[in-house]
Amino acid sequence: MYRYDEFDQDFVHARVAEFSDQVQRRLAGEITEDQFRPLRLMNGVYLQLHAYMLRIAVPYGTLNSRQLRMLGHIARKYDKGYGHFTTRQNIQFNWPALSDIPAILADLASVEMHAIQTSGNCIRNVTADHFAGAAADEVADPRPYAEILRQWSSVHPEFSFLPRKFKIAVTGAERDRAAIQTHDIGLHLKKNATGELGFAVYVGGGQGRTPMVAKKIRDFLPEADLLSYCTAILRVYNLYGRRDNKYKARIKILVHETGVEEITRQIEAEWQELKDAELKLPEADIEAINAYFTPPALADRPEGDDLLKQARLDSKSFSEWLDQNVVTHRHPDYAAVTISLKGIGEVPGDATDSQMEAVADIAEKYAFDELRVSHEQNLILPHVARADLKAVYDALAEIGLATANSNLISDIISCPGLDYCALATARSIPVAQEISRRFASLERQREIGELKLKISGCINACGHHHVGHIGILGVEKKGSELYQVTLGGSADENTSVGEIIGRGFSSEEITDAIEQIVDTYLGLRLSPDERFIDAYRRVGPAPFKEALYAGETKAA
Amino acid sequence: MKVLTANRLSDGIAVWYANGGWAETVGNADIAQDKAAEDRLEAIGAAAGANNEVVDVNLIDVTVVDGLVEPVRLREKIRAAGPTIRTDLGKQASPEAARAA
Numbered sequence: 001m002y003r004y005d006e007f008d009q010d011f012v013h014a015r016v017a018e019f020s021d022q023v024q025r026r027l028a029g030e031i032t033e034d035q036f037r038p039l040r041l042m043n044g045v046y047l048q049l050h051a052y053m054l055r056i057a058v059p060y061g062t063l064n065s066r067q068l069r070m071l072g073h074i075a076r077k078y079d080k081g082y083g084h085f086t087t088r089q090n091i092q093f094n095w096p097a098l099s100d101i102p103a104i105l106a107d108l109a110s111v112e113m114h115a116i117q118t119s120g121n122c123i124r125n126v127t128a129d130h131f132a133g134a135a136a137d138e139v140a141d142p143r144p145y146a147e148i149l150r151q152w153s154s155v156h157p158e159f160s161f162l163p164r165k166f167k168i169a170v171t172g173a174e175r176d177r178a179a180i181q182t183h184d185i186g187l188h189l190k191k192n193a194t195g196e197l198g199f200a201v202y203v204g205g206g207q208g209r210t211p212m213v214a215k216k217i218r219d220f221l222p223e224a225d226l227l228s229y230c231t232a233i234l235r236v237y238n239l240y241g242r243r244d245n246k247y248k249a250r251i252k253i254l255v256h257e258t259g260v261e262e263i264t265r266q267i268e269a270e271w272q273e274l275k276d277a278e279l280k281l282p283e284a285d286i287e288a289i290n291a292y293f294t295p296p297a298l299a300d301r302p303e304g305d306d307l308l309k310q311a312r313l314d315s316k317s318f319s320e321w322l323d324q325n326v327v328t329h330r331h332p333d334y335a336a337v338t339i340s341l342k343g344i345g346e347v348p349g350d351a352t353d354s355q356m357e358a359v360a361d362i363a364e365k366y367a368f369d370e371l372r373v374s375h376e377q378n379l380i381l382p383h384v385a386r387a388d389l390k391a392v393y394d395a396l397a398e399i400g401l402a403t404a405n406s407n408l409i410s411d412i413i414s415c416p417g418l419d420y421c422a423l424a425t426a427r428s429i430p431v432a433q434e435i436s437r438r439f440a441s442l443e444r445q446r447e448i449g450e451l452k453l454k455i456s457g458c459i460n461a462c463g464h465h466h467v468g469h470i471g472i473l474g475v476e477k478k479g480s481e482l483y484q485v486t487l488g489g490s491a492d493e494n495t496s497v498g499e500i501i502g503r504g505f506s507s508e509e510i511t512d513a514i515e516q517i518v519d520t521y522l523g524l525r526l527s528p529d530e531r532f533i534d535a536y537r538r539v540g541p542a543p544f545k546e547a548l549y550a551g552e553t554k555a556a
Numbered sequence: 557m558k559v560l561t562a563n564r565l566s567d568g569i570a571v572w573y574a575n576g577g578w579a580e581t582v583g584n585a586d587i588a589q590d591k592a593a594e595d596r597l598e599a600i601g602a603a604a605g606a607n608n609e610v611v612d613v614n615l616i617d618v619t620v621v622d623g624l625v626e627p628v629r630l631r632e633k634i635r636a637a638g639p640t641i642r643t644d645l646g647k648q649a650s651p652e653a654a655r656a657a
Contacts, residue, residue: 027566029608047612049635050646052568080645095645097567347641418631419639427634429641479629 001062001370002147002292004112011154012109015116019043020102027099040098042122043105044115048422051095055118056108060128060146060170061089061373061380065360068371070111072356078104083356085341085349087413087464088167089127089373090118094420116154121162123153123234127169129178130374133295134336134382136328140197142172142189144289145226148281152227159234163241164249166234167206174493179375181205181214181495182467184251185233190220198222203233203263204255207461211497212252217264223286225271228279232271236263296368296383301333304386311390318393320442321404326389335386337367339379339396340403340411344440345433348414349377351401358399366392376413378406408445409453409518410436413464417457417474418481424457426474426481427507431455434511439518448518451532452490467491469533470517471498472510483510487517487544488536501541502549513548520547559585559618559625560597561635562610570635570647571610572625573600578610581647582636583624588615 004012019039026036040046044055056071063071071091075083078100079093086092096104108114117124126146133141149168153159159166171178172189180186186202199221205214221229237251240258255263312319325338339359342348351359363371363381366388372380384392396402405411412435415421417428432455439445454468458475465471471486482504489498505513518532520543525535536544559582560573571578572585579585588594594615601613617628627633638646 026608032608033565033605033611047563047568049631050568050570050638051563099566418634419641424631427640429639433641476630481630 001064002059002143002289009109009112012112012114012116015043015114016102016105016109019105023098023102038120041119042116043101044118045098045101046119046422048094048420049418050420052098052101053092053094053420054096054101054104054115055086055090055092056113056115057118057125058090058113058373059150060126060132060143061130061375062128062143063371063373064369065364065371066369067111067113068356068360068363070107070113072353072360074104074107075353075356082350082352084347084416085351085373085377085379087375087377087415087462088118088125089130089375090125091373094416119165120160121164121166122160123149123156123162123166123168126150126153127167127178127183127375129171129173129176130372130376130378130380131177131327131336131382132172132372133293134329134334135173135177136330137175138172138189138330139191140172140189141290141293141295142170142178142187144286144293145187145189145199145223146170147289147292148226148286149230152230159238162234162238163243164246166237166251168230176491176493176495177374179464179467179491179495181493182207182211182464182491183214184237185230186214187226189223192220196222199226201229201233203267204252204260205495206250206252207464207466208250209247209459209461210250210253210256211461211466212256213495213497214252215255215260217260217267224281224283225275226281228274228277229267229271231279232267232274235270236266240266296370298331298334298383298385301385301387304333304389307387308389317397317402317404318390320446321393321402322389324404324408324446325406329383331383333386335384335389337381337384337389337392338374338406339381339401340405341378341401342405342411342436343400343403344405344410345437347429348412348432351379355399355401358395359401362392362395366395376411378411404442405445407450407452408442409439409448409451410445411452412436413452413454413468415456415458415463417455417463421457423460424474425459425476426457426483428455428457428463428472428474431472431474431483431507431510435514438511438515447528448522449528449531451518453514454489464491465489466497467495468498469531469536470514472514475504477504481507483507483513485510485513485517487541488533490533499541502545516547517544520544557618557620558588558594558597558615559627560588560601560613561585561616561632562601562604562613565608565611568611572636573597573604578604582618582627585618585625587618587620587625 188200202214367381414432418424456463467489486498
């Protein structure tokens with residue numbers, strides 16, 4: 001994986017020193033909160049309901065075991081024994097004291113980590129397919145390009161004060177696991193007819209109060225033009241993006257108000273000025289970054305098939321986990337493993353200090369020291385020999401992380417909601433927990449099949465509810481929590497925004513409503529192969545409305 | 557009926573103004589019954605903010621139950637107790653808060 005060069009390390013150390021000084025000056029009363037707030041946000045420090053929150057960057061979700069162990073250490077020493085993995089493949093801690101943050105950042109810097117640009121109106125952590133480098137279906141690893149974008153966007157002087165935050169995602173496969181069409185810029189790494197690498201470029205996707213699916217503005221951008229083209233997009237946005245209203249300041253609004261054709265013309269015109277200048281990526285530079293992502297040497301381990309056959313017979317729960325949480329690797333003797341952070345009734349995305357340390361040990365022993373954080377708030381071991389899967393499963397079961405629910409209804413994305421967040425209007429985690437408990441039976445979950453359920457505790461949509469097959473949005477109405485349900489959203493290569501199905505539900509009603517929606521789907525699907533999202537797209541909202549509200553109409 | 561709340565600068569912990577200082581629990585916070593008392597609390601909050609003791613100062617609506625102050629809005633109830641999903645954390649976890657509740 002990527003290793004800091006001297007420049008990176010000096011830069012991160014310098015930032016730790018600078019922010020430590022700013023914290024000291026703030027604690028000594030030498031600078032005011034108004035002066036300090038933008039400084040702390042540039043370093044990932046928020047103020048939430050109960051305490052400060054520190055959001056730490058995990059570039060394109062890639063970690064090694066040393067880094068994960070350090071996160072466990074921070075959780076134990078400075079926080080309350082746990083951390084929360086987020087939908088930007090980052091991790092946040094809910095209870096750090098401001099006075100401890102300089103020490104936390106120094107600890108992070110010692111393992112090549114930081115919290116820079118995890119907040120503020122700048123280019124945020126670039127996310128990538130969590131199976132990058134391992135997936136059987138990718139044309140190339142998208143992470144070298146994410147790293148190039150990270151280097152380019154870090155404290156970029158022109159793009160540090162954008163109209164609003166800016167998010168970029170990259171995938172290297174046709175099957176989009178990085179939700180690129182919900183991003184300000186989505187990049188799909190692909191090959192053209194002559195076998196050259198380049199990108200399909202999407203612009204103007206986003207969620208929040210105005211969800212928009214990104215528009216494709218270029219079908220093939222040669223890889224050498226990545227930075228010049230992104231610069232052109234950011235320049236047009238920086239110049240014309242609205243600064244009068246923060247709710248209309250994202251590039252999605254600019255794309256919508258300007259029109260795709262016109263904004264594409266503006267971007268292309270800007271690009272003509274830039275494309276053959278210093279931003280053109282030299283092949284040697286791409287090669288140099290690529291070298292950092294050289295995959296581990298995967299020796300043939302053909303004994304896996306026989307071992308798995310036997311292990312399946314010995315353990316039903318292992319067999320179920322294998323079916324649900326293990327995916328095909330580009331090397332036939334290997335697999336990629338999803339470590340579910342969605343145990344039944346648990347807080348989605350939370351992991352304890354000792355779980356982090358144990359997972360780090362597993363990654364070191366069985367997975368070439370490599371880990372990923374997925375935007376779906378799980379951890380991934382991208383390279384595990386099939387012959388080692390049983391050992392990995394046993395080790396995960398020991399720490400309570402062997403739940404076989406990847407992509408099932410209890411694999412819920414949830415924002416922290418009103419239990420922690422100062423912006424939230426309703427709680428999300430208890431709703432996730434109750435739904436998870438209601439559908440606790442794995443047999444029932446498997447019968448239902450792939451179902452992406454996503455919950456946000458306010459309109460900012462950090463829980464991605466707009467693109468859940470079933471989305472839940474918590475709002476406050478007359479002093480109570482009310483949960484609005486959307487159906488038909490999706491965040492893959494066929495991205496769609498869910499539609500509100502009808503009046504909202506109280507916290508007491510919401511789980512029943514979800515169950516009714518699921519039962520309605522089971523009753524109308526053509527076969528077990530027809531996923532919820534496919535069935536919804538076929539039949540539309542009517543049968544679900546009928547199931548949820550028909551009684552009310554009759555009563556009225 | 558309102559009380560003054562904020563987060564402590566050094567560690568961000570939620571606090572309420574009580575008996576001339578900042579208490580870690582809401583139960584005995586100073587109550588403003590009228591506009592004049594609210595103005596007085598607001599001035600105290602502004603001064604404490606300017607003095608770098610606390611940040612994010614706000615007046616919140618409360619009621620009194622069994623002699624103890626309770627916030628009205630769910631958001632403030634959760635701030636005063638801790639995460640509803642982790643009752644081992646936040647104010648609700650400490651013995652004083654348990655007694656107050």
